[in-house]
Amino acid sequence: MNAMLRHLAPLLLLLAVGACTGLKPLTPLDPARKTAVLEGCRRPFLPGSYRLVHALETVMPDGAKGTAIGILVADSRTRGFRTALMTIEGWVLFDAEAGETLTVHRAVPPFDAPAFAAALAEDIRLAFFSPGGEPAAWGEGEEGALVCRFERADGRLVEVTTLRDGDMGIRLYGAGQELLKRVKMAPPQRSGLAETLEIRGGWPPYTLRLRLLESEALDNDSGPAPAATLPRGGEPSGHESGSEKGKRIP
C-alpha cells in the first residue's frame, strides 16, 4: 500500500497543484471603479500595430537555457502577426506568419515541429493581444489584485491580473479551469510594451523570458512608420528613448 502511495504521490501532488491553480471567486468592487479596472486590464496588450524586438531566453524542463532574438510585427486589431526567431549571430531559425491560418516560412530543426509553431502562436496571442472587449467578470482577487476574466470562443478563459505592486499577470485556463499558461510582466510604461515578461506553459513545461530591446509603433494606414528607434548602430539618446514612436532599451 505504501509502495502504491509512493508511486501515486507525484500524480496526486500534480492534481492538488492543478486544483489550487483553478479559478477562485472574485470579490465585487464598487461599479464606479469599473472603467479604471478595465483600463488596467487592457494595459498588457498592444493597442495597435507594432514591431517589437526582444532578447528571448528559453528554459527547458531539464533547466537548459537558450537565447535568441525574437522579432514580432503584430496588429492587435486583426490579431495577425509575423514573428521570427534568430540567433544572436543573425541566423534565422524560425519565421512564421499568423492570420486566418498559421504559415511557417522557415523552421530549422528542432523548431520545425508543428507543435512548436502552434504553441508559439498561442503564447504570442496570449501575451500581446487583448482577449476581448468586455470581461465576463471583474473584481478583486487574492491579495487585493484587480482581476478581469474573459471568456473565449473556444471555451477557454483568460484572466488578467494587476497586483498591488503594479506587476501584471495573464493566465490561460482550459475549459475545465485547469491552468494552461501564464504570463508575468513588469508594469508596462506604455500599453503592450512591458520591458520584461515571462511566459510559462506547455507540457513538458517550458519558460520564455523576454526583454524588450526595440519597439516601434507602425503607421496603421500606410505601412511601417519611418521613425527609427535608434540611430544606426548608435547609442540610444535621451531624445529618442523618449520618443512616442518607439525606443530601444540597452
Place this chain on the structure above:
Amino acid sequence: MTGIFSGRARRPVVALFALLFLLPLVIAWADSWEGLRDAFRRITSVEARFVQKKTLPMLSKPFVSEGRFFYQAPAQLRWEYDRPVRSILIMNNGAVKRYLREPGGWREDAGASLTAMRVVLEEIANWQQGRFDLNPHYQASLSTDPEPRVTLIPREASWGKMIRRIELTLSREQAGVMKGVRLVEDERSFTDLSFSQIRTNRSLPASLFVSVE
C-alpha cells in the same frame, strides 16, 4: 644640389616609386586561389571589431549588433558581442560554447541553435586559413572587381533553401584579411558583418579561447 632630387624631396618620390612597385603585389594577393591561400596561411591571429547588421523584410531598419572578433590559427575563435545582448561564442578544438551575460554574471547557453553555430564557426575557421573551397557543399568563385570577393553558393537545393550565398569581401590593403561578410538567406534577408580596427599576427592570450573573462 637642388631640384626634385634634392635630399628632402627625394624621400616622398622614393616612397611613391616604392608604392607603385609594390601596389601590384598588394592587389595581387587576392587575384588567385593560390594567392589567397598563401596570404591567409601567413595569418596566425586576427583581432577586430565588428558591426553586424541583420536585414529582414520584417524590420524597417537593420538590427545592429557590435562586438569583437578573435581568431587564433588554426581553429580557435572568439566571437564576442558587446551589444545589444552581451554574449560570447567560443570555439576551441572543435568544442563550441556560448555564454550569456546576466545580472548575476556569465552563464553557459545550451540552446539548440548551438549546433547550427558550430557549422558556421568551423566554416569561418576554414576561411581564415584561406580554404574557401574546402566545403564540398559550396561552389566557390573569386572576383576582383570592384573589390576582391569570394562568393560561396550552395551546390544542393536543400542547402540553398537555408542560405542562398555567402560573400566574403577581402581587403586590398591587408593581405590575408577579410573586411566583410554577407550571408544572404534570400534577396531581402541577409546579415552583413563589417570588420574594423583589424590587427593581425599579434600574440593572443590562450585564455581568450577557454573562458569568458
